Amino acid sequence: MGDNLNFDNIIKKSVLNLEGFRNVSYIDVFLGLLCAFLIGMFIFWIYKKAFRGVVYSYNYNVSFVLMTMITALVIMTISTNIVLSLGMVGALSIVRFRNAVKDPLDIVYMFWALAAGIASGAKLYPIALFGSLLIGLTLLWLSRRKVRDQPYLLIIRHSAAATDEVRTQLRKLNYRLKSKTVRKDFTELTVELRLRDDNTAFLNNLTEIPGVQDASLINYSGDYAQ
Known part of the structure; x- marks a missing residue:
């Protein structure tokens, strides 16, 4: 009975008096917030240095700094009042993110910013700082590793007379046919190659074949923008 009264008193104080806010230490x-800001700027720097995509977005990178600080502010707010914490759960449950994340690594940075914000808001500064340092160094190390085997797409447009010679040249490569388009005046092939150390000398041999109208080599990451 006494436990129920104590629990009822806690709820009443939370609802009526917001007792927790009177003991807030500025x-x-x-x-x-300072810890969240420093970690957010560290995330900002790591993302810029480790970025390996096509188009770098400054605004997207800045959002990691703000996400870390806002998350810390939310954690500090709900930790002072049980009613606000329950209300925040309900409010966040209706939030929907409509932006499509094209790079899976971007999700890693989002979770990093959220985790650092939670740790900073909960006053777990050593965990936030030391954990962020290890994560950042790991991402930086992985991004600096040289990828020796890179995928490419080779697009060849040739006439019917060059078909046999083109096949002969392609047999020398480790390729996989992706698509083939046959029209009245030409045939277009799209093949996937894996090249080591950007060795593209074979492209000159293909373009010198009589009947080859065009040969293009495109770095292929496996993702298509839609």
């Missing part, structure tokens, strides 16, 4: 708030 120094803790400042330290939490």
Whole structure:
């Protein structure tokens, strides 16, 4: 019976008096937001240095800094009041993100920013700082590793007279046929290759074949923008 009364008193204080906000330490708030800001800027720097995509987005990178600070602010807010924490769960449950994430690594950075914000808001500064340092160094190390085997798409447009010679040249390569388009005046082939150390000398041999109208080599990451 006494436990129920104590629990009822906690709920009443949370609802009516917001007792938790009277004991808020502004120094803790400042330290939490400062820690979140520093980690957010570290994420910003790592993302810029480790980015290997096609188009770098400054605004997208800045969002990681703000996401870390906002998450820390939310954690500090809901930790002071049980009613606000329950209300925040309900509010966040209706949030939907409509932006499509094209690179799986971007999801890693999002979770990193959220985790760092949670740790900073919960005053777990050593975990936030040390964990972010290890994650950042790991991402930086992985991004600097040289990929020796890279996939490419080779697009060849040739006439019917060059078919046999083109096949002979392709047999020398480790290729996989992706598509073939046959028209009245030409045939277009799209093949996937894996090249080591950007060795593209074979492209000159293909273009010198009589009947080959065009040969293009495109770096292929496996993703298509839609």
